[in-house]
Amino acid sequence: MQKLALASALPECARCPVRSIGICARSGEQELRWLEDAKVHRQHRAGSTLAYPGETLAHVGTIMHGLASLSRVMEDGRSQMIGLLHPGDFLGHPGRQTTPFMVDAITDVELCGFQFKAFDRLLAKAPQLHSRLMEVVQDELDAAREWMLLLGRKSAREKICSFLVYLAYRQSKLRTTDRFPLSPSIIYLQMTREQIADFLALTLETVSRQFSSLARDGVTAPAGRQTLHIPSFRNLLEAAGEDGDGGVIA
Known part of the structure; x- marks a missing residue:
């Protein structure tokens, strides 16, 4: 019944391919309405750069389709890919408008984006959204620790x-x-x-x-x-x- 109500009230959110795994996975109808009012879909072609190291992010958001990479660039120009962003992953971090990474689209990427300041305000009044985002950040930390084992010992x-x-x-x-x-x-x-x-x-x-x-x-x-x-x-x-x-x- 709840799914039918959501499909009727917010059809685009109900059809979203990452609805069950994105940062909005636990959000109820009210939070989803706030997100719906603030969101903007952004398309990025394969090979394009979504963000540069130290750049101020105009938008943060959830990857809906496609695959992007996170890389660190050294002063001498050498770079190392250190992470991947899959559908359902979140680009950006709460409270931090800059990124230390180069973010590149490996395939065509579609982002369900939000202006940084607008999203920051949403987090302050949307407890389920905030809780889910903290869980995503913790998952990223756990994944980084696993990757240290892979690179160092395997x-x-x-x-x-x-x-x-x-x-x-x-x-x-x-x-x-x-x-x-x-x-x-x-x-x-x-x-x-x-x-x-x-x-x-x-x-x-x-x-x-x-x-x-x-x-x-x-x-x-x-x-x-x-x-x-x-x-x-x-x-x-x-x-x-x-x-x-x-x-x-x-």
Whole structure:
């Protein structure tokens, strides 16, 4: 009944593909109305930059479609991709209008955006929105700690497999939408091997060699352009050095 009321009152929010996983996931009709009044959809082409390091963000918001990268740029021009923004992820942080990262669109990206000051005011009067955003920030911190383990202790093969497990987990949240109609055993990469190498702090040659090795060993199989079939998710977890609960295998 509540879903029917929402669909009638706020049809665009009801149809949103990330409604159940975005920052508005717990918001009731009143908070959604405030968000509806303040939001503006923004489109970014693949290869474009959404934000530069130190730049004042005019808008923050939720990724609705597409994939974006977070990178740190050093003074000598070297850069390192340190994170990805998937559908449902939030661009920006509460109380901070600048970003230390370069944010680039890997694919075409659609953002459900809000002017920074308007969103800050919304947080002050929308407790469910504020609570959900704090949860998102905590999830980001936990993910960063997991990534420290991957970069510091895992082999190249384990890094590639952990990356595939990570993609499978993120994409599983969107299986019910028409934007992600793929089978649970299919992983859509969306990134070039050069981008994957940058993300995992590996060389392109190492990434290519490991993908070939995984295919030979039957851990993965090609399933089309930028898609991989995973015959056994358990085998992928073992190759990543993880167990079924996401922990490291002893």
